[in-house]
Amino acid sequence: MLDITANTPEFDPAYASQAAFRALMECMARPGQIRSLKGVDAPAPFAPATAALIKSLADYETPLWLDPAFAAAPQAAEWIRFHTGAPLVGDPAAAAFALIGNARALPGFAQFAQGTSEYPDRSTTLIVQIEAFSGDAITLKGPGIKTAQRLAATPLPADFAARMKDNRALFPRGIDLVFVAGTDIAALPRSVMIEER
Amino acid sequence: MNRPDPAAGDLEQRREALGVLARAESRDIADGLRQLDDGLAYSEPRPPEIGLVMLRGRIGSRGAPFNAGEATVTRAAVQLSSGEMGFGYVLGRDREKARMVALCDALWQVAERRDAVETRVLAPLRSKQKEKKELERARTAATRVDFFTLVRGED
Amino acid sequence: MYVAVKGGERAIDNAHKLLADARRGDRDVPEVSLDQIDNQLALAVDRVMSEGSLYDRELASLAIKQARGDLIEAIFLLRAYRTTLPRFGASEPLDTGAMDIRRRVSATFKDLPGGQVLGPTFDYTHRLLDHTLAEQSDVEEPATAPAEAGRFKSVAELLAGGGLIEDDDPPAGDVGDLTREPLSFPAKRDLRLQNLARGDEGFLLALGYSTQRGFGRTHPFAGEIRYGEVEVEFFAEDAGFAVPLGSIAVTECQMVNQFTGSANRAPCFTRGYGLVFGQSERKAMAMALVDRALRARELGEETGAPAQDEEFVLSHSDNVQATGFVEHLKLPHYVDFQSELGLLRKLQAEFHARDAHTETPIQDAAE
Numbered sequence: 001m002l003d004i005t006a007n008t009p010e011f012d013p014a015y016a017s018q019a020a021f022r023a024l025m026e027c028m029a030r031p032g033q034i035r036s037l038k039g040v041d042a043p044a045p046f047a048p049a050t051a052a053l054i055k056s057l058a059d060y061e062t063p064l065w066l067d068p069a070f071a072a073a074p075q076a077a078e079w080i081r082f083h084t085g086a087p088l089v090g091d092p093a094a095a096a097f098a099l100i101g102n103a104r105a106l107p108g109f110a111q112f113a114q115g116t117s118e119y120p121d122r123s124t125t126l127i128v129q130i131e132a133f134s135g136d137a138i139t140l141k142g143p144g145i146k147t148a149q150r151l152a153a154t155p156l157p158a159d160f161a162a163r164m165k166d167n168r169a170l171f172p173r174g175i176d177l178v179f180v181a182g183t184d185i186a187a188l189p190r191s192v193m194i195e196e197r
Numbered sequence: 198m199n200r201p202d203p204a205a206g207d208l209e210q211r212r213e214a215l216g217v218l219a220r221a222e223s224r225d226i227a228d229g230l231r232q233l234d235d236g237l238a239y240s241e242p243r244p245p246e247i248g249l250v251m252l253r254g255r256i257g258s259r260g261a262p263f264n265a266g267e268a269t270v271t272r273a274a275v276q277l278s279s280g281e282m283g284f285g286y287v288l289g290r291d292r293e294k295a296r297m298v299a300l301c302d303a304l305w306q307v308a309e310r311r312d313a314v315e316t317r318v319l320a321p322l323r324s325k326q327k328e329k330k331e332l333e334r335a336r337t338a339a340t341r342v343d344f345f346t347l348v349r350g351e352d
Numbered sequence: 353m354y355v356a357v358k359g360g361e362r363a364i365d366n367a368h369k370l371l372a373d374a375r376r377g378d379r380d381v382p383e384v385s386l387d388q389i390d391n392q393l394a395l396a397v398d399r400v401m402s403e404g405s406l407y408d409r410e411l412a413s414l415a416i417k418q419a420r421g422d423l424i425e426a427i428f429l430l431r432a433y434r435t436t437l438p439r440f441g442a443s444e445p446l447d448t449g450a451m452d453i454r455r456r457v458s459a460t461f462k463d464l465p466g467g468q469v470l471g472p473t474f475d476y477t478h479r480l481l482d483h484t485l486a487e488q489s490d491v492e493e494p495a496t497a498p499a500e501a502g503r504f505k506s507v508a509e510l511l512a513g514g515g516l517i518e519d520d521d522p523p524a525g526d527v528g529d530l531t532r533e534p535l536s537f538p539a540k541r542d543l544r545l546q547n548l549a550r551g552d553e554g555f556l557l558a559l560g561y562s563t564q565r566g567f568g569r570t571h572p573f574a575g576e577i578r579y580g581e582v583e584v585e586f587f588a589e590d591a592g593f594a595v596p597l598g599s600i601a602v603t604e605c606q607m608v609n610q611f612t613g614s615a616n617r618a619p620c621f622t623r624g625y626g627l628v629f630g631q632s633e634r635k636a637m638a639m640a641l642v643d644r645a646l647r648a649r650e651l652g653e654e655t656g657a658p659a660q661d662e663e664f665v666l667s668h669s670d671n672v673q674a675t676g677f678v679e680h681l682k683l684p685h686y687v688d689f690q691s692e693l694g695l696l697r698k699l700q701a702e703f704h705a706r707d708a709h710t711e712t713p714i715q716d717a718a719e
Contacts, residue, residue: 208593212593212594212595212596215595215596216583216596216598219595219596219597219598220598220599243590246438247437248437248438248439248440249406249434249437249438249439249440250439250440250441250442250443250584250586250597251439251441251442251443251529252407252442252443252446252584252600253442253443253444253445253446253527254445254446254448254545254549254602254627255445255446255448255520256520256521256541256542256545256625257508257520257521257606257623257625258448258449258506258508258520258604258606258625259449259508259509259520260519260520260521260522260523261520261521261522261523261524261527261541261542262445262523262527262542263527263528263541263542263543263545263546264442264527264528264529264530264531264542264546265446265545265546265549265602265627265628265629266401266402266405266406266407266546266549266550266629267405267406267407267434267439267531268406268407268408268443268584268597268600269406269407269408269411269437270440270586270597272440272588274590284588284590284591284595286586286588286591286595286597287597287598288407288584288597288598288599288600289408289410289598290408290410290411330452331499332496333452333454334452334499335496335497335498335499336494336495336496337453337454337455337469337471337499338469338496338497338498338499338500339494339495339496339497340455340469340470340471341467341468341469341470341497342467342468342469342470344462344463344468
């Protein structure tokens with residue numbers, strides 16, 4: 001008889017996705033603090049933490065938008081389709097999540113969904129893969145930060161602080177950002193303020 | 198992973214085979230699979246998973262869709278070492294059945310194995326299902342009203 | 353206002369044990385199995401699946417056993433269970449026209465193609481208690497007859513074309529889902545039908561009945577009622593094609609209703625639609641009556657009857673919500689009540705004090 005017993009799943013859908021969700025939630029509550037996830041192997045350009053987050057958060061009801069770095073890798077799209085069933089959309093304003101493989105070319109925030117006054121949650125969450133949590137630090141203030149929080153992330157576009165300021169001005173509308181490097185993540189929710197240098 | 202070409206003639210046959218497997222009893226599929234030769238290597242990219250599918254009807258039976266209520270569904274995917282990916286999607290919460298359906302689907306895609314899957318697994322299921330359906334239809338047909346006119350009003 | 357109080361834990365534990373004991377009943381009586389419930393109380397299973405909005409016969413049977421036959425409690429259990437599962441997506445729309453028919457009757461056309469097929473129905477029984485069922489019964493094999501192949505055309509298909517009956521609405525954009533977005537008013541017909549499909553049978557029956565008695569008359573005819581098996585298909589993103597999942601049993605009702613026409617629409621027949629899981633004919637008919645009643649505004653008819661009041665109907669049709677709010681009155685309201693009691697004492701004291709100071713009693717206007 002054919003062996004039809006189960007193999008051990010590498011990613012437990014209940015516990016692993018809860019752990020990833022919990023880590024992200026705490027990052028959102030404490031902007032700029034870095035936490036580590038148990039990563040998931042996925043085709044390039046997926047970082048292990050990005051794959052874990054997508055596997056936990058995305059499903060057939062959360063359209064995804066891919067930046068050119070992700071869109072250039074058909075295996076990444078196949079992986080998303082198989083593991084989440086999430087539809088891939090060409091219009092960033094229709095996306096619940098946007099995957100950004102090239103942080104240097106971080107797209108303008110205005111093209112993503114900003115939410116509405118009645119439903120500010122109907123906005124895009126950008127998952128931005130960076131090279132490392134190091135380099136020049138920015139100083140964050142706002143809800144979830146007692147005094148000030150420093151966050152180093154490389155690379156970032158030169159006008160990053162100005163973009164975040166514009167995003168903050170839309171509150172309660174606006175986009176949320178998650179930075180990923182390897183298995184580490186940090187979040188910049190729309191409520192965060194970046195201190196001018 | 199190869200996505201099937203919906204225009205390919207094989208796809209309709211593959212869907213038909215999946216329909217036969219979905220309607221079958223788990224133990225009958227197991228009986229068929231047991232007769233295939235063993236030593237097959239495969240992995241499970243998707244271990245059996247239980248979830249829901251929202252069932253849609255159409256307003257007035259042919260109009261716009263609406264959500265009529267959900268059903269439990271179990272799904273699984275297996276991949277043979279030769280690369281074929283098989284999918285199992287079945288109503289209900291039978292994990293073993295979803296895995297076996299996925300395995301049959303994968304084997305069915307291998308040209309030199311299709312015949313064995315057809316004769317050992319699918320053929321007995323088809324004849325059993327046909328028999329059951331014919332009996333149900335015959336019993337239903339016996340309750341059909343044959344009207345006959347007794348008296349007409351006009352002369 | 354709710355205030356946490358301690359001390360009930362032991363009592364609750366013991367109440368659960370007593371409940372389990374009462375559920376089992378006399379140990380000399382054999383325990384009922386899920387297969388027995390599924391097979392022999394099949395229509396209770398159908399109702400629990402319909403109103404629990406989850407097609408799974410085994411789970412519905414378990415819910416009925418656990419709820420000691422209290423169907424609303426069983427529906428509640430099924431609804432709670434479904435929230436624990438991920439959703440893979442939505443099926444392709446069911447093709448009820450291709451149904452494998454087990455019963456199909458029409459009150460509008462005697463000789464429709466495929467004929468009047470009675471199937472397993474109570475309709476022609478005399479409603480006399482059958483005492484032979486009190487003992488184990490030997491049941492005869494059902495009769496058989498040659499079956500015609502082919503599709504049973506629906507009454508809507510038969511009348512279509514020629515403008516005698518309205519066409520079906522064409523598909524338009526997103527399908528509303530009240531399990532994802534809370535209901536808001538006015539609700540479109542897709543959301544109304546979803547709400548009615550999971551609505552309480554008794555509530556819909558009473559509302560449907562009320563339209564027949566004159567509270568929002570719709571002049572209905574049972575155009576067609578059909579019950580049988582339909583295939584379910586699901587477009588699986590990973591496979592890349594629509595995968596057959598197996599078949600389910602559903603009951604469909606097409607009510608045909610008179611419509612006198614309006615300024616910009618000629619008189620024609622309109623339709624109310626009902627679709628429910630399993631063999632649930634009464635529910636499907638009531639649903640179709642209420643669906644049609646709720647279209648009064650759209651069709652420019654006189655409104656004002658309870659069954660035409662969308663907010664009233666849709667807000668009160670769900671028996672899980674209803675039982676939750678009614679039964680929550682059992683929860684401790686000690687502090688609430690104490691404050692009401694205090695207020696009442698104060699008002700009474702004021703009342704009596706005013707009495708004592710008034711020389712001539714003031715007469716109530718009503719006296």
